[in-house]
Amino acid sequence: ENKQTQLESTFNFKTYMVEKANSVNQALNAAVSLRDPLKIHESMRYSLLAGGKRVRPMLCIAACELVGGQESTAMPAACAVEMIHTMSLMHDDLPCMDNDDLRRGKPTNHKVFGEDVAVLAGDALLAFSFEHVATETKAVSSERIVRVIGELAKCIGAEGLVAGQVVDICSEGISDVGLEHLEFIHVHKTAALLEGSVVLGAILGGANDEEVEKLRKFARCIGLLFQVVDDILDVTKSSQELGKTAGKDLVADKTTYPKLIGIEKSREFAAKLNKEAQDQLSGFDQKKAAPLIALANYIAYRDN
Amino acid sequence: SPSVSIQFDLKTYWMTLIAEINQKLDEAIPIQYPQQIYEAMRYSVLAKGAKRAPPVMCVAACELFGGNRLAAFPTACALEMVHAASLIHDDLPCMDNDPFRRGQPSNHTIFGVDMAILAGDALFPLGFQHIVSHTPSNLVPELQLLRVIAEIARAVGSTGMAAGQFVDLEGGPNAVEFVQEKKYGEMGECSAVCGGLLADATDGEIQRLRRYGRAVGVLYQVVDDVLEAKTKTDNKEEEKRKKGKSYVEKYGVEKAIEVAEDLKAKAKKELDGFENYGERVLPLYSFVDYAAGRGFSVADA
Numbered sequence: 258e259n260k261q262t263q264l265e266s267t268f269n270f271k272t273y274m275v276e277k278a279n280s281v282n283q284a285l286n287a288a289v290s291l292r293d294p295l296k297i298h299e300s301m302r303y304s305l306l307a308g309g310k311r312v313r314p315m316l317c318i319a320a321c322e323l324v325g326g327q328e329s330t331a332m333p334a335a336c337a338v339e340m341i342h343t344m345s346l347m348h349d350d351l352p353c354m355d356n357d358d359l360r361r362g363k364p365t366n367h368k369v370f371g372e373d374v375a376v377l378a379g380d381a382l383l384a385f386s387f388e389h390v391a392t393e394t395k396a397v398s399s400e401r402i403v404r405v406i407g408e409l410a411k412c413i414g415a416e417g418l419v420a421g422q423v424v425d426i427c428s429e430g431i432s433d434v435g436l437e438h439l440e441f442i443h444v445h446k447t448a449a450l451l452e453g454s455v456v457l458g459a460i461l462g463g464a465n466d467e468e469v470e471k472l473r474k475f476a477r478c479i480g481l482l483f484q485v486v487d488d489i490l491d492v493t494k495s496s497q498e499l500g501k502t503a504g505k506d507l508v509a510d511k512t513t514y515p516k517l518i519g520i521e522k523s524r525e526f527a528a529k530l531n532k533e534a535q536d537q538l539s540g541f542d543q544k545k546a547a548p549l550i551a552l553a554n555y556i557a558y559r560d561n
Numbered sequence: 562s563p564s565v566s567i568q569f570d571l572k573t574y575w576m577t578l579i580a581e582i583n584q585k586l587d588e589a590i591p592i593q594y595p596q597q598i599y600e601a602m603r604y605s606v607l608a609k610g611a612k613r614a615p616p617v618m619c620v621a622a623c624e625l626f627g628g629n630r631l632a633a634f635p636t637a638c639a640l641e642m643v644h645a646a647s648l649i650h651d652d653l654p655c656m657d658n659d660p661f662r663r664g665q666p667s668n669h670t671i672f673g674v675d676m677a678i679l680a681g682d683a684l685f686p687l688g689f690q691h692i693v694s695h696t697p698s699n700l701v702p703e704l705q706l707l708r709v710i711a712e713i714a715r716a717v718g719s720t721g722m723a724a725g726q727f728v729d730l731e732g733g734p735n736a737v738e739f740v741q742e743k744k745y746g747e748m749g750e751c752s753a754v755c756g757g758l759l760a761d762a763t764d765g766e767i768q769r770l771r772r773y774g775r776a777v778g779v780l781y782q783v784v785d786d787v788l789e790a791k792t793k794t795d796n797k798e799e800e801k802r803k804k805g806k807s808y809v810e811k812y813g814v815e816k817a818i819e820v821a822e823d824l825k826a827k828a829k830k831e832l833d834g835f836e837n838y839g840e841r842v843l844p845l846y847s848f849v850d851y852a853a854g855r856g857f858s859v860a861d862a
Contacts, residue, residue, distance in 0.1 A: 297719050297727045348682060353674035372655035373730050376678065380650060381719035383685050384643075388714035391707045399703035403693055406710060410690035415598050415683040423598045426675055 268544075270551035274315065277328075281314040282306065284332050285339060288389055289382075300370040300378035301385075305343045307361045312483075312556070313338040316451060317458035319548040320472055323541055326462025333393035334405060334457040337386035341413050342450060344379035344386075349422065351375060383413075397461050405457050412453030421446025434512035440481065447487075448480020471537045478534035479553050485527045486557060488513035489520060494561065531557040571847035575617055582616045583607070585638050589691055601672040601680035602687070605645040610663045614781070614848075615640040615752040621844040622756025622770055625835060628700075632759050635695035636709055639688035640752055643717050646684035649677050651726055688713065701759055708758050716751035737811045741779045749778020753845075766835070773831035773845070780824035781852040783808050787817050788855070825853045 285305055291298050314335035321331035350357040350365040351372060357365050367375035387406060394402050411417060425442045428434050455476035459469050492515050514523040534553045538546045586606055592599040616637030623633035652659040652667040653674060660670050669677035689710055696706060715721055725743025728736050753774030757767050786807040791814070809817045828849045835842045 292720060294719075294724050294727050294731075296731070297724060301719065345682070348678055351678065353678065373653075374727065376650055376653065376655065377723045377727050378719070380647075380681070380685070380717070381723040383682065384714045384718040384723070387686075387689050388711050388718065391711040391714065399707055403703045403706055406707075407690055407693035410686035410693065414686040414690060415602065419598060419679050419683040420595055422679055423595045423676070426679075427595065427597065 268547035268551060270555065273548055273551070277315045277318060278311045280328065281311045281335055281339065284336050288336050289385065296370065296374060297378050297381060300366055300374045301382050303369060304347050304366045305340060305382065307363055309361060311339060313342050313450060313454040316454040316476065316552060319552060320455045320458030321462035323545050323549060324459055324462040324464040324468055330396050331458045331461050333390050334461055337390045337409060338450060338454045338457065340382045340386040344382040345418055347375050347379040394461065401460055405460050408456050408460065409453055412449040417445055417449035421449065428512065436517060439512050439514070439517065443481050443484035444477065447484045448477050451480035451483060452476040471540065475534050475537035475549065478530045479556050482527055482530040482534065483556050485514050485523055485530065486559065488515055489523050490561065492520070527557055571844060571851060574844050578617050578620055579613045582613050582637055582641070585634055586641060589638055597672065597676055598679060598683060601668060601676045602684055604671060605649050605668050605680065606642055606684065608663060608665060613641065615644055615748050618749065618752040618774065618848060619756040621848065622753045623760045625838055625841050625845060626757065626760035626762050628760025631697055632700035633756055635692050636755050636759060639692045639713060640755065642684045642688035642691065643713060644748060646681040647717060647722050649681040653677060656726065656730065685717070705758050705761060709755050712751055712754055712758065716747045721747045737808055741782055741808060745782035746775040746778040749781070750775040769831050769834050773828050776824045776828040776831070777849055777852050780821055780828065783817055783821045783824065784853060784855070787814055787821065790814055821853060825849055
């Protein structure tokens with residue numbers, strides 16, 4: 258019986274991940290239904306429901322629950338961040354951008370539906386994410402929903418996600434890209450949306466300003482952590498393990514953390530970011546913080 | 562005659578508004594790091610010769626119900642931003658493959674296809690961000706703001722303008738009508754409705770604005786097609802590309818003029834329902850005449 262109690266008291270992250278991913282997948286499936294014109298909605302669903310890890314929605318829900326909110330309150334925003342993540346990948350994979358044929362182990366959207374549809378379906382997902390948050394968020398004041406929309410817009414636009422993509426594109430082929438420059442790319446290209454995911458959840462869950470800022474810092478750290486680990490995995494894993502083209506960064510002569518500071522130093526940096534992230538959570542109820550702590554560790558120690 | 566004075570009034574009304582909107586758009590997209598993307602965004606949003614029909618209609622609809630112009634400006638700018646985003650993406654080589662827009666090189670012709678895609682991707686959220694950060698909170702309750710945001714998102718989305726562009730590319734039965742409604746009518750509808758929402762119009766009034774704005778949007782495009790047919794372009798490639806896609810190509814000039822007359826009457830009939838607002842409805846009436854007759858050229862003013 259003692260053993261039973263002990264099992265129940267330790268947080269089971271695997272179960273948590275599976276449960277949250279299931280409810281997010283259900284919500285995404287319901288949110289983007291098959292409508293006319295069919296092909297454009299098929300294209301949206303193809304990439305959106307391709308079985309990503311749903312890290313962003315999970316962060317959004319976990320942040321909401323950490324400050325005392327309900328999963329259902331954060332779900333529309335959780336779906337929105339996944340829609341935006343998906344559309345940015347769809348546009349990133351286009352021939353005029355990264356020119357990728359494979360994503361999450363499947364042919365990329367434009368390979369299946371054509372470039373024109375991939376552009377349009379991406380635009381449609383982007384627009385729909387805002388519509389979804391504005392119309393489907395329940396049990397929260399309009400004032401908070403408006404704030405959430407402002408945060409979401411800011412983190413994905415020219416001050417956020419797009420800024421990272423632009424600097425990334427402009428850095429290709431440049432041999433002397435420094436650490437600061439690389440960090441700008443990652444903080445914007447990857448961390449901004451992760452930050453947005455956490456901040457959206459916190460605002461919707463009723464967090465005060467101090468809590469929002471702590472969680473924002475937490476998210477920035479794990480955002481950068483996510484990319485440092487990605488860089489490490491790109492040099493150490495095969496395409497099959499990753500479900501995408503491995504070694505792509507090296508082939509494209511892209512600057513990565515391992516290239517700049519070596520694998521060992523990169524791993525040390527990752528550990529430092531993980532600690533800094535988790536320090537932000539120390540003031541919160543530790544039981545409620547368990548999912549975010551586990552998510553940070555998951556991002557740090559994942560192998561694909 | 563009264564129609565001349567109305568036309569003149571609209572011209573003044575329009576010119577004043579355009580100047581204000583241009584200034585606000587200029588301020589809304591300051592250049593910062595990374596410069597390339599802001600330059601690409603500004604290039605299309607601040608393009609010379611932009612008629613600013615969506616923002617003007619939004620402000621006019623807001624003022625119809627006694628709403629403050631200041632309440633409508635941020636949304637008016639947002640409409641122009643998301644509209645520009647759609648046009649940038651429509652022009653891409655994998656879409657309409659148009660190297661020119663309003664007589665100027667398209668966005669991707671100047672900045673490259675990758676930047677053009679990202680400029681569009683950045684302009685959509687900037688529109689929403691602009692509404693949230695710039696709408697005076699004492700003039701518009703948050704609930705109305707959410708309705709405006711949802712309206713714009715729906716209009717540019719997978720059942721709105723994106724659907725129109727998709728069918729424009731793929732063709733199919735009734736493609737011409739569908740494209741007219743979705744690619745062109747949607748923006749007019751959205752612009753009018755947003756103005757009404759910002760001024761807290763009733764649901765019935767919003768429905769009326771919906772029908773009015775859609776009719777004006779389609780009317781504008783049908784008249785465009787007619788004018789284009791009358792000044793037949795020598796560009797064979799251009800004609801080949803557009804073949805069967807315009808109203809005139811499919812139904813001929815006469816039928817198109819007939820449709821334009823119907824749309825004009827329909828739009829004005831909707832406005833008759835706003836007679837209790839007196840003279841404030843005049844800008845929306847003259848909008849119909851402008852769309853139908855192109856009574857003046859904005860470019861030469």
